[in-house]
Amino acid sequence: MRYLTDRKRAEGRGAAHSGTADHWYMTVSAVALAFMTPAFIYVMGSAIGTSHEEVLATFSRPFPAILAGLYLVVAMQHFRRGAAMMISDYSQGITRKALTIGAISISYAVIAAGVFALARIAL
Amino acid sequence: MADANRVDRPLSPHLQIYRPQLTSVTSILTRITGNGLIITAFLVVWWLLAAATGADSFATADAVLTSWFGDLCLAASTWALWYHFLAGLRHLYWDAGKGLEIHTAEKLGVAVIAGAFVLSILTFLVV
Numbered sequence: 001m002r003y004l005t006d007r008k009r010a011e012g013r014g015a016a017h018s019g020t021a022d023h024w025y026m027t028v029s030a031v032a033l034a035f036m037t038p039a040f041i042y043v044m045g046s047a048i049g050t051s052h053e054e055v056l057a058t059f060s061r062p063f064p065a066i067l068a069g070l071y072l073v074v075a076m077q078h079f080r081r082g083a084a085m086m087i088s089d090y091s092q093g094i095t096r097k098a099l100t101i102g103a104i105s106i107s108y109a110v111i112a113a114g115v116f117a118l119a120r121i122a123l
Numbered sequence: 124m125a126d127a128n129r130v131d132r133p134l135s136p137h138l139q140i141y142r143p144q145l146t147s148v149t150s151i152l153t154r155i156t157g158n159g160l161i162i163t164a165f166l167v168v169w170w171l172l173a174a175a176t177g178a179d180s181f182a183t184a185d186a187v188l189t190s191w192f193g194d195l196c197l198a199a200s201t202w203a204l205w206y207h208f209l210a211g212l213r214h215l216y217w218d219a220g221k222g223l224e225i226h227t228a229e230k231l232g233v234a235v236i237a238g239a240f241v242l243s244i245l246t247f248l249v250v
Contacts, residue, residue, distance in 0.1 A: 027218065030211045037208050041201065044167060045250030048197065049189050052181045055174045068171075075164070082157050106161065114168040120175040 022081055029078040033071070040071045056121055065122040072114040076107040083107075145232040146225075153210040156203040163200040166193075201246050206239035 002009075013019035043064045047055055059065050083103035087096055141147070166188065173184035187193050213231050216222050222231055 027215065030215060034208060034212060034215075037204065041204065041246055042250060045201075045246060048167075048170065049185075052174060052178055052185070055181070059171070059174070072164075072168070079157070079161060079164070082154075083161070086154055086158055110161075110164050110168050113172055117168065117171040117175040121171070 022085075026078065026081055029074050032074050033078060036067065036071050036074070039067055043067055059118060059121040062122075065118050069115055069118050072118075073111055076111045080104050080107040145229050149210065149232040149235055153207060153214075156207040156210070160200065160203055160207065163196070163204070166196065166200075198243070198247070202239055202243045205242040205246070206235065209235040209238045209242075 016022065043058070047058045047064070050058070059068065080103055084100050087099040087103060091099055170184045170188055173180040188197065213222075213235055216231075222228060
């Protein structure tokens with residue numbers, strides 16, 4: 001038996017302290033990624049294996065460059081939350097915190113490196 | 124007071140002694156493919172960074188990605204990405220409150236695995 005009133009049980013944003021914000025972000029990014037994935041696979045699949053000049057020419061064009069940049073940012077934000085979900089399922093305490101911070105750092109590092117590379121090629 | 128009788132709660136069956144089912148295996152695969160794809164992200168971003176840096180570094184990255192091992196990694200990544208793509212669509216369908224009956228969920232599991240193979244083969248043919 002829980003000594004909580006109905007109101008107390010419904011108040012606040014739950015054990016996650018952020019309500020369903022994370023789940024909603026995963027839904028939104030999943031839809032965005034679902035639209036971009038076929039085009040992203042086509043662009044990357046076509047570019048990998050070509051010569052250096054051809055790769056530079058491909059990512060100098062607006063569509064492949066914008067798509068690759070957008071995909072990287074959204075995919076890494078999606079990864080960050082998915083990885084945090086896995087980490088909080090399998091670890092606790094300081095390990096969980098350290099791994100979560102690591103996953104967030106990795107996702108931003110991948111975004112920074114990828115966007116820098118695309119900007120340097122395209123501009 | 125809320126956790127006074129916590130010890131009396133029944134334990135759920137432990138994962139290791141639970142018979143694998145299509146629904147549970149496809150769910151675990153969604154997690155493995157999603158998190159594993161970070162390796163692909165590293166490879167692709169490294170390759171892009173090398174292309175942006177110069178001819179020498181591009182030659183190194185390109186040699187790795189187009190080697191037999193690179194091909195194997197990218198082929199596995201393609202399957203993993205398509206699998207995660209289809210499993211994600213399945214999640215969106217479930218989130219809408221549809222397809223949760225056991226026989227439908229199992230059919231969706233088969234569709235996700237088979238679909239990933241079909242889309243991967245199509246990808247290898249097109250690009």
